[in-house]
Amino acid sequence: MSAIGHSLSASQPLILGDPGYGAITHDVAGSLEGRPGTAWWAAFLVAASALGVGVVAIGYTIAVGIGTWGLNRTVGWGFDITNFVFWVGIGHAGTLISAILLLLRQRWRTSIARAAEAMTIFAVMCAALFPFIHMGRPWLAFWMGPYPNTRGSLWVNFRSPLVWDVFAISTYFTVSLLFWYLGMVPDFGTLRDRTRGLKQRIYGWLSLGWDGSARTWQRYEKACLLMAGLATPLVVSVHTIVSFDFATSVIPGWHTTIFPPYFVAGAVFSGFAMVITLLMVTRKVMHIEYLITDKHLEQMAKVLLTTGMLVGFAYTTELFTAWYSGNMYERFTFMNRAMGPYAWAYWLMFCCNVFVPQVFWSKRLRHSAAVLFVGSLLVNVGMWFERFNIVVTSLHRDYLPSSWSHYVPTLTEVGILVGSFGLFFTCFLLFVRVAPVVAFHEVKHTLAQQREEARHAAA
């Protein structure tokens, strides 16, 4: 236990009012056993409608081709890659909470880890959608894999960052899925023992015959630590490789060595903002404010403050390097970002990502639900525009003024973006109905430790 984690837990409990082990199971599992309320149905209707819009837009794109998008010869990447990077970034907070904070023994992660991991899975699904449809002929997507074929075999080029991306994203998705499922196995065992009939059979199947024996727990805890140890470098590698898509090119504004750390910090930043938004709604709807407390949100607000300053540092470093490099193309790109036709997007990004998180210096504001909610939404707006700035403004005015261009997304592209949000929230809403949204075996473990500490303090 680190010094910080200890002092925090001593000053303020992570689980409020000592509900008892049974009550935690009852509250979390109970919400799965009842019927969904009107709030859930209303949210589901909105999310599913958005998903429907996306299905139409993607269907139209695949039927007609990517000529339905606003891309042109100069701006070859637009909404598609912006959205891809945005969604991959969202996913990173889940792995950070479930893996890195586990290794650092930060116990405040236990209440929120499950939901954050689920978010990772769905965000990576949304992300993978974009390169897939950007291929134009998505039915040939299997060409991205190295498989023996009748053309030689003609292999993929392993020296290309776009191929690295295929391996990075698919590995990230698979490992996150395994880790997520591993965490749920004991909880599925609990649900199996609480339910009857078909539900019991399904949860029994998913629980893999979990019995809670001390020997199983010993191996299980070790496996979780090992998976966390694997996921930690993996999550850093994934966004590093995503940034290589840009950094290994020779486009001014992309070709910078700062990109990997800058992208990873930005990913954690946007991901935590999304976790805050999602969990504030989830805990309200599920009435589990005593498990996901203001303290959890406060900790995440601190992460926002830190990573927000990291991206702010990256933005200013980029400007300095552009000036200091003496390279006229590099200088022009950054002048164009800050003062060109997309300057509004640049300053929107700058305000949302650098200035907005500064409110979290104040403890009072970190505890204000309204400030947290609006702040986290604004951070995500800012982070979306960060990717838009990187992708579009670096491209639209290239070396030759005769080929300069402007990019405006079409309705189809906006529809696909709306659809990706629809997919994300539909999946999340279905998840909270079928699986425990709080990892109760971990929360009970935290409660046991909290009781032990209280006893030591009293003695």
Place this chain on the structure above:
Amino acid sequence: MPRLEAERGRLHALIFEDPEKTLAAVRQLKGEGFEVRDVYSPFPIHGMDEALGLRETRLAYATLIGGLLGGLGKLAFQTWVHVVDWPYNIGGKPDLAFPALVPVTFELAVLFAAFATIGTLFVGRRLWPRWRSEKAADQPHPRVTDDRFAVMVLERDGSFAPGHFRRLSAGLGPEEVIEGWRVL
């Protein structure tokens, strides 16, 4: 559940309501020479591994082997593709451009290590899908996955003092003692 096929005897279950009592009970029972076969709990109990005398798990070796197989295998494959099977000049770069092969090698190492870890855990602890959960029937109490803790004591023929066991277990403060829960 440990594999008990070779064991003969009766299995008693002590049901507790909190982890501290459970841990204290295991320590005391073992100290008095009783054979504690296993403990069931809804979450891992800190210190239980030592109390039960469980050996450190060697799961990490599976992770290492998986990672080495994945990483070295993929590195060899990429080298074979670009150097042996189809050398191709891309931008004048050397065929064996090692730094460019690192990202995919790393990803595959992680992927294989993850599968090896989880696969070894699941197979080693016999965790796999069962439609009819035979293991659920092995739980001494229906709430050991919820908020109860069970300590399993094995009675072998001869070396077991029932009177001593009863007196001792009553003093440990269990919610319930299930004597002869299962005859093996």
